[in-house]
Amino acid sequence: xxxxxxxxxxxxxxxxxxxxxxxxxxxxxxxxxxxxxxxxxxxxxxxxxxxxxxxxxxxxxxxxxxxxxxxxxxxxxxxxxxxxxxxxxxxxxxxxxxxxxxxxxxxxxxxxxxxxxxxxxxxxxxxxxxxxxxxxxxxxxxxxxxxxxxxxxxxxxxxxxxxxxxxxxxxxxxxxxxxxxxxxxxxxxxxxxxxxxxxxxxxxxxxxxxxxxxxxxxxxxxxxxxxxxxxxxxxxxxxxxxxxxxxxxxxxxxxxxxxxxxxxxxxxxxxxxxxxxxxxxxxxxxxxxxxxxxxxxxxxxxxxxxxxxxxxxxxxxxxxxxxxxxxxxxxxxxxxxxxxxxxxxxxxxxxxxxxxxxxxxxxxxxxxxxxxxxxxxxxxxxxxxxxx
Amino acid sequence: xxxxxxxxxxxxxxxxxxxxxxxxxxxxxxxxxxxxxxxxxxxxxxxxxxxxxxxxxxxxxxxxxxxxxxxxxxxxxxxxxxxxxxxxxxxxxxxxxxxxxxxxxxxxxxxxxxxxxxxxxxxxxxxxxxxxxxxxxxxxxxxxxxxxxxxxxxxxxxxxxxxxxxxxxxxxxxxxxxxxxxxxxxxxxxxxxxxxxxxxxxxxxxxxxxxxxxxxxxxxxxxxxxxxxxxxxxxxxxxxxxxxxxxxxxxxxxxxxxxxxxxxxxxxxxxxxxxxxxxxxxxxxxxxxxxxxxxxxxxxxxxxxxxxxxxxxxxxxxxxxxxxxxxxxxxxxxxxxxxxxxxxxxxxxxxxxxxxxxxxx
Numbered sequence: 001x002x003x004x005x006x007x008x009x010x011x012x013x014x015x016x017x018x019x020x021x022x023x024x025x026x027x028x029x030x031x032x033x034x035x036x037x038x039x040x041x042x043x044x045x046x047x048x049x050x051x052x053x054x055x056x057x058x059x060x061x062x063x064x065x066x067x068x069x070x071x072x073x074x075x076x077x078x079x080x081x082x083x084x085x086x087x088x089x090x091x092x093x094x095x096x097x098x099x100x101x102x103x104x105x106x107x108x109x110x111x112x113x114x115x116x117x118x119x120x121x122x123x124x125x126x127x128x129x130x131x132x133x134x135x136x137x138x139x140x141x142x143x144x145x146x147x148x149x150x151x152x153x154x155x156x157x158x159x160x161x162x163x164x165x166x167x168x169x170x171x172x173x174x175x176x177x178x179x180x181x182x183x184x185x186x187x188x189x190x191x192x193x194x195x196x197x198x199x200x201x202x203x204x205x206x207x208x209x210x211x212x213x214x215x216x217x218x219x220x221x222x223x224x225x226x227x228x229x230x231x232x233x234x235x236x237x238x239x240x241x242x243x244x245x246x247x248x249x250x251x252x253x254x255x256x257x258x259x260x261x262x263x264x265x266x267x268x269x270x271x272x273x274x275x276x277x278x279x280x281x282x283x284x285x286x287x288x289x290x291x292x293x294x295x296x297x298x299x300x301x302x303x304x305x306x307x308x309x310x311x312x313x314x315x316x317x318x319x320x321x322x323x324x325x326x327x328x329x330x331x332x333x334x335x336x337x338x339x340x341x342x343x344x345x346x347x348x349x350x351x352x353x354x355x356x357x358x359x360x361x362x363x364x365x366x367x368x369x370x371x372x373x374x375x376x377x378x379x380x381x382x383x384x385x386x387x388x
Numbered sequence: 389x390x391x392x393x394x395x396x397x398x399x400x401x402x403x404x405x406x407x408x409x410x411x412x413x414x415x416x417x418x419x420x421x422x423x424x425x426x427x428x429x430x431x432x433x434x435x436x437x438x439x440x441x442x443x444x445x446x447x448x449x450x451x452x453x454x455x456x457x458x459x460x461x462x463x464x465x466x467x468x469x470x471x472x473x474x475x476x477x478x479x480x481x482x483x484x485x486x487x488x489x490x491x492x493x494x495x496x497x498x499x500x501x502x503x504x505x506x507x508x509x510x511x512x513x514x515x516x517x518x519x520x521x522x523x524x525x526x527x528x529x530x531x532x533x534x535x536x537x538x539x540x541x542x543x544x545x546x547x548x549x550x551x552x553x554x555x556x557x558x559x560x561x562x563x564x565x566x567x568x569x570x571x572x573x574x575x576x577x578x579x580x581x582x583x584x585x586x587x588x589x590x591x592x593x594x595x596x597x598x599x600x601x602x603x604x605x606x607x608x609x610x611x612x613x614x615x616x617x618x619x620x621x622x623x624x625x626x627x628x629x630x631x632x633x634x635x636x637x638x639x640x641x642x643x644x645x646x647x648x649x650x651x652x653x654x655x656x657x658x659x660x661x662x663x664x665x666x667x668x669x670x671x672x673x674x675x676x677x678x679x680x681x682x683x684x685x686x687x688x689x690x691x692x693x694x695x696x697x698x699x700x701x702x703x704x705x706x707x708x709x710x711x712x713x714x715x716x717x718x719x720x721x722x723x724x725x726x727x728x729x730x731x732x733x734x735x736x737x738x739x740x741x742x743x744x745x746x747x748x749x
Contacts, residue, residue, distance in 0.1 A: 281473070281475060283471045283472075283474075284475045284476075284477055284478075286469070286475065287469065287471060287475040287476075288477070288488070289462045289463060290440060290441070290442075290462045290463065290465075290467065290468065290469045290489075291488050291492055291540075292464075292492040293463070305477075305479035305480075306478060306479060
């Protein structure tokens with residue numbers, strides 16, 4: 001609070017104010033020996049580790065058991081990385097001092113960036129590449145794949161479903177998470193713990209598991225006895241038992257599937273939002289109370305703006321999850337009855353229909369759709385950092 | 389404008405063994421600046437928060453003017469509060485922070501703006517109206533918190549240690565600013581602090597609290613001159629009053645070989661073990677021929693320019709480990725030297741050691 005008036009302190013290393021040093025050999029200049037030892041060391045270490053890991057794959061029998069491989073891989077991987085960075089550091093230190101200081105951070109970043117490039121960027125580029133190729137990626141077909149998917153009704157069903165999922169799930173998840181967090185906050189300490197644990201519990205269930213559970217909820221039995229929870233309630237209220245997941249009127253079945261994801265993610269939203277709400281200074285609420293605001297106004301005009309950052313973070317996290325939604329749709333209906341989504345459509349095209357080209361095109365569309373969200377998130381994250 | 393009256397107002401936190409404030413009776417006049425002062429945990433903040441409506445009143449009553457506000461929610465009490473850490477709304481600009489209460493009260497927009505601008509002018513915040521609290525210094529934030537209180541023209545200001553987050557220099561300046569502002573506006577103010585200097589310099593009257601009970605409510609000078617008990621005597625004044633345990637004998641108090649002269653009222657009332665209090669500035673140095681006096685061996689001398697504070701020890705049982713004497717800034721005292729001091733009956737405060745009550749006039 002009181003630090004705002006202090007003079008800015010430079011954290012930059014001060015080269016110019018250094019104590020005068022005797023003009024020793026090599027200081028400040030290019031140290032060729034150091035540079036080349038570092039360079040050669042790096043190459044040797046990288047080559048050695050590369051070969052070792054290839055050996056794990058090609059000659060596993062030489063190592064005896066898998067456990068030995070695991071242990072050797074662990075030691076060689078971690079130790080090798082340390083030695084690699086040691087040589088990397090040596091090489092950069094061999095450079096003239098001014099250059100060395102400037103290059104150092106990039107040198108340390110480079111291996112990680114390279115790994116991301118190989119594991120992430122290369123496949124992305126390859127996928128885009130394949131989206132212009134035929135079913136088994138042997139010849140270029142231009143925009144045929146895109147033309148094909150855009151003319152496919154199933155694609156449009158998937159796209160609209162994805163949009164519905166995007167509109168409904170993140171918003172409701174955040175809303176429920178906030179409501180639960182606020183209400184739990186008003187409970188006694190034990191009550192709060194119990195309530196939060198119960199609501200967080202679904203987070204521990206896999207999507208497939210959750211889908212199986214909800215399949216039972218939506219189940220339709222032949223005969224009079226209904227074991228499906230929804231049908232049991234429905235018939236108790238006087239309704240005819242329904243095959244819920246086959247009702248595509250107003251995409252009802254898709255909404256029923258969204259319920260599952262909301263059920264799974266509300267706990268996650270609640271945990272983050274709850275800690276954010278607890279972080280809102282009590283005094284600001286008291287001040288608002290004295291300023292004449294009703295509890296509802298306090299919530300919307302004082303609490304919500306102060307946890308806005310967390311709300312956006314949770315919203316985007318769930319949004320990205322929803323863009324990738326697959327398991328629930330696959331397990332419950334495999335995309336039948338107009339429930340298909342892009343990820344499931346991709347899966348069907350690639351593995352069931354063997355259409356690598358069209359499958360790639362679908363993924364590229366998905367990628368383009370995610371892009372603005374990612375940009376927004378990165379920007380938002382930066383702003384949050386700046387506001388700290 | 390209104391008076392404030394506490395009638396046996398009690399606050400007992402759920403689950404606590406004893407009430408934080410067992411029952412306070414206090415009357416604050418219209419336009420008065422009342423300071424509640426005491427060590428931490430004495431119930432002063434609880435008392436203020438009861439008035440603000442942020443703490444439930446378990447029994448008793450609180451009146452603002454003639455209105456019983458005991459069970460009225462804070463928003464309907466027509467009070468404004470300044471919090472220790474200001475409690476500004478971080479997401480609102482300075483203008484919105486100050487105007488929030490008016491907005492809640494559905495005051496017309498142009499009226500809102502007029503009042504916010506007026507308050508900003510008084511507090512010198514005009515050029516900061518569009519900033520967020522984060523972009524302000526501590527002192528500016530404090531002024532915004534004040535502004536938020538004054539735009540409402542409330543019946544009562546409640547201030548809960550509003551200066552304790554400021555640095556020392558800022559605190560002294562803001563202290564005067566607040567006192568002046570309050571005098572100009574004439575709004576009844578209840579101000580909580582643990583700092584007795586703040587209490588003495590700002591309050592029309594000061595209420596000294598300890599362990600949930602009011603010890604003494606009086607003007608700063610009367611608190612200083614006639615502390616009602618040992619607690620108030622020790623709490624008010626800086627450096628502290630020298631409190632020394634002695635035995636009443638023949639109308640004087642015996643401290644080792646030194647007989648402290650006391651006023652006639654105390655002389656009549658005292659008996660057995662008593663505690664005498666002498667403020668640092670009330671000691672007189674004795675020269676050789678004036679007699680024995682009270683011997684004090686100097687351990688530390690603090691030279692402040694205008695004054696010297698001499699800290700020393702007397703080896704008499706019952707006296708504190710350090711006795712403080714204020715001397716003129718040019719008087720010389722050396723470490724290790726033994727000073728002989730005495731005092732006058734009108735400057736001696738006599739207290740009953742067991743009950744802590746004042747026996748002097």
